[in-house]
Amino acid sequence: MTRTELKTRRLTVPAKKAKRAGAQRPIWEEQPTFGGSLAKSILIGAIVIAVLLPLWMVVITSLSTEETIRQAGGLVIIPQEITFGAYRQVFAGGVVTRAIGVSLFVAIVGTAIAVLVTILGAYGLSKPSMVFFKPILFTALITMFFGAGIIPTYLVVSSLGLINSLWALILPTAVSAFNVLVMRSFFMGIDASVLESARIDGAGEWRILFTMVVPMSKAVIAVVALFYGVAFWNAFFNAMLYINDNRLWPLQLVLRSYVLQGTAQQGNVGEQIATGGAPLAPIALQMALVVIAMLPILVAYPFVQRHLKNGVMIGAVKG
Amino acid sequence: MVIPMLVLFLLFTYLPILGNIVAFLDYSPYSGFFGSAFVGFDNFVRVLADSGFWRAVSNTVVITVVQLVFYFPLPIILAIVLNSVLNERVRTIIQSIVYLPHFFSWVIVVTIFQQIFGGAGIINQILRANGAEPIEIMTNPDVFLALLTSQTIWKDAGWGIVLFLAALAAINSSLYEAAAVDGASRWRRLWHITLPGIRSTIVLLLILRLGDALTVGFEQMLLQRDAVGVATAEVLDTFVYYEGVQYGDWSFAAAAGLIKGIVSLVLVLGANKIAHIFGEDGIYRR
Numbered sequence: 375m376t377r378t379e380l381k382t383r384r385l386t387v388p389a390k391k392a393k394r395a396g397a398q399r400p401i402w403e404e405q406p407t408f409g410g411s412l413a414k415s416i417l418i419g420a421i422v423i424a425v426l427l428p429l430w431m432v433v434i435t436s437l438s439t440e441e442t443i444r445q446a447g448g449l450v451i452i453p454q455e456i457t458f459g460a461y462r463q464v465f466a467g468g469v470v471t472r473a474i475g476v477s478l479f480v481a482i483v484g485t486a487i488a489v490l491v492t493i494l495g496a497y498g499l500s501k502p503s504m505v506f507f508k509p510i511l512f513t514a515l516i517t518m519f520f521g522a523g524i525i526p527t528y529l530v531v532s533s534l535g536l537i538n539s540l541w542a543l544i545l546p547t548a549v550s551a552f553n554v555l556v557m558r559s560f561f562m563g564i565d566a567s568v569l570e571s572a573r574i575d576g577a578g579e580w581r582i583l584f585t586m587v588v589p590m591s592k593a594v595i596a597v598v599a600l601f602y603g604v605a606f607w608n609a610f611f612n613a614m615l616y617i618n619d620n621r622l623w624p625l626q627l628v629l630r631s632y633v634l635q636g637t638a639q640q641g642n643v644g645e646q647i648a649t650g651g652a653p654l655a656p657i658a659l660q661m662a663l664v665v666i667a668m669l670p671i672l673v674a675y676p677f678v679q680r681h682l683k684n685g686v687m688i689g690a691v692k693g
Numbered sequence: 694m695v696i697p698m699l700v701l702f703l704l705f706t707y708l709p710i711l712g713n714i715v716a717f718l719d720y721s722p723y724s725g726f727f728g729s730a731f732v733g734f735d736n737f738v739r740v741l742a743d744s745g746f747w748r749a750v751s752n753t754v755v756i757t758v759v760q761l762v763f764y765f766p767l768p769i770i771l772a773i774v775l776n777s778v779l780n781e782r783v784r785t786i787i788q789s790i791v792y793l794p795h796f797f798s799w800v801i802v803v804t805i806f807q808q809i810f811g812g813a814g815i816i817n818q819i820l821r822a823n824g825a826e827p828i829e830i831m832t833n834p835d836v837f838l839a840l841l842t843s844q845t846i847w848k849d850a851g852w853g854i855v856l857f858l859a860a861l862a863a864i865n866s867s868l869y870e871a872a873a874v875d876g877a878s879r880w881r882r883l884w885h886i887t888l889p890g891i892r893s894t895i896v897l898l899l900i901l902r903l904g905d906a907l908t909v910g911f912e913q914m915l916l917q918r919d920a921v922g923v924a925t926a927e928v929l930d931t932f933v934y935y936e937g938v939q940y941g942d943w944s945f946a947a948a949a950g951l952i953k954g955i956v957s958l959v960l961v962l963g964a965n966k967i968a969h970i971f972g973e974d975g976i977y978r979r
Contacts, residue, residue, distance in 0.1 A: 402873040447818035495698030523950035525937040526712030546705040608798030671796045
C-alpha cells in the first residue's frame, strides 16, 4: 500500500464501513412497517425523477426536430427523430462557438493558476514556523468574513485596466481562502517526520512540496480543482460587469442574453444564433446551448466523484 | 511561497476594501478617487432615507427567512431518510444523482425552470392543449418566493444531503445498538443519538447561511429581477449593482454595499458567538 493510500484511508470514517458492511439489517433494529418502506421508496423515487427528468427533457429536446418539438408543444419527453442539427448550427461559427472558446480558456487557465496559487499558499500556511505566519494567516482568514462589495471591486478592477480583458474573469476570483484552508488542513495531516527526513537529506522546500507533498495530496487537489473549475465555468456576473465586448463573452453570458432574455422579450433566438442551414426550432438550439454548458461538468463529475467524499468531509468537519 | 496568494488578496480584496472610501466621496469616474470631494456621511444619510433601499432590505429579509424555514431543514430530513437505505450501492447512486444540480450554473437552472414553468413552458402547453387558462409562474410576483425556494431546493438540497450524510456516517453505530438494547424506539434513537450527532454540522451550516443572509443568491436574483419586477425581486445586491454600475451613482451604491457588508459581518460573528455560548465550535474555535 502506498503512502498516498495510507493518508486517504486515515481520513475516511471507518464507522460507516463497520455499520454498513453488508445490506444486512442489524438484529437489534426493528423491522420497518410496510407503509413506512413504501413511503420511503416513493419519496426517494420522486426526488430522483425530479432531478433527472428535466435533464432528460433538455437533452432530448436538443436532439429533436422542429416537427417533434411542435407536436410536444415545448420540451420533448419521448424521443422521436434524432437530429444533431442544433449542434451543427451552434458549432458553425459565430457567437456561440467563440463563447465556448472563451469559457474553456477562462476555466482551464483560471483553474491552473488558482490551483497553483492555492497549493503554494496552503503549503506556506501549513508551517507555523514561517516568518509573519500569524499576520499572513489572518490576512487570508479575514477575506472569508468580509467582502469588499461590488462597487469598490469594480472600480479597482477597472482602474487596473482589466475592463474587456479575460484576466478580469480570472484574477479577481483566482484564490479563495476557503480552498486554501481545506488544502492546508490536508497538508498539516501529512506525517511531519517524513518531510523532516527529506529535509535532512538536503531537499529544498520547493522540491519537498512538488515531489512529496503534492503527490500525497492528489485527492484534495482534485477536489479543490473541481471547485475552482466549476466556479470559473459557471460564472457570468463578472463577465457582465467587466466585459462589454460581446465577442469576449463567456458561454454563460451568451446563454443568459440569448436564451433567458431572448425568450422573455422576443422569443426569437434561432435567428440570432443560427448561421443558416435548415430551419430548426429555436428551442432545440437553446437546449443545445444548455447541454453544452452542462457538458464539462457531466464529464468531470464521475472522475472527481471518488475524491469528493474525502474532500467534502475535510471541508465539512474542519470548516 | 505565499506571495502569489498575498498579492491576489491585496489586489482584489484589500484594495477594494480601501476603495470603500468612495462611499464617503462625491465620486465620479471623471474626477477619480483623488479629485472627488469628501462628503462625510452624506451618502449614508441618502441611503437610509431611500425607499428603494428599504424595499430591498425587506425583500432580502423576507426571502432569507422563507428559505431558512422551508429550505434549510429539508436536506437534514432527506439525509436521514437516505441514510436508512440499507443497500450501500443504491445509496451511493442516489447520492450521486441528487447533488448533480449543485454544479450547474444559475443560468442553466433558471433556463430549465423557464422551459418548464414559463409562459411557453411545458406546463402551460399542457394546460392550453386541454383548454385551460395558462398560468404565469415565472413572472408572477405572488408566487415568486415559492419559485425561488423550489429553485434553491432543486439546485442545492442534494449538496446539503451529502454534507449531512457525511456527518451521519461519523456517528458511532454502537450507540444505536446500546440504545436499542435498552429499549429506545426508532424515534427516540433519532432524537437522542442522530440529531445530537449532527448538531455541530447543523450549527456550522446555519452560521454560514446567516453570513449569506443578506446575499440571497445574487446571481439567481439578478437573472429574474427584470421578469418579476423590482417590487418583490429587488434585493440588496441587485440594488447596489443597478444604482452603481447601471445608473452611475457610485458613491450612493458603495454606501449601501458597505452597510450590507458590515451588517453581514456582525451577523456571522454574532452567530458564531452564540454557537460558542452553546458549546459548539462554529466556524473557528475560541
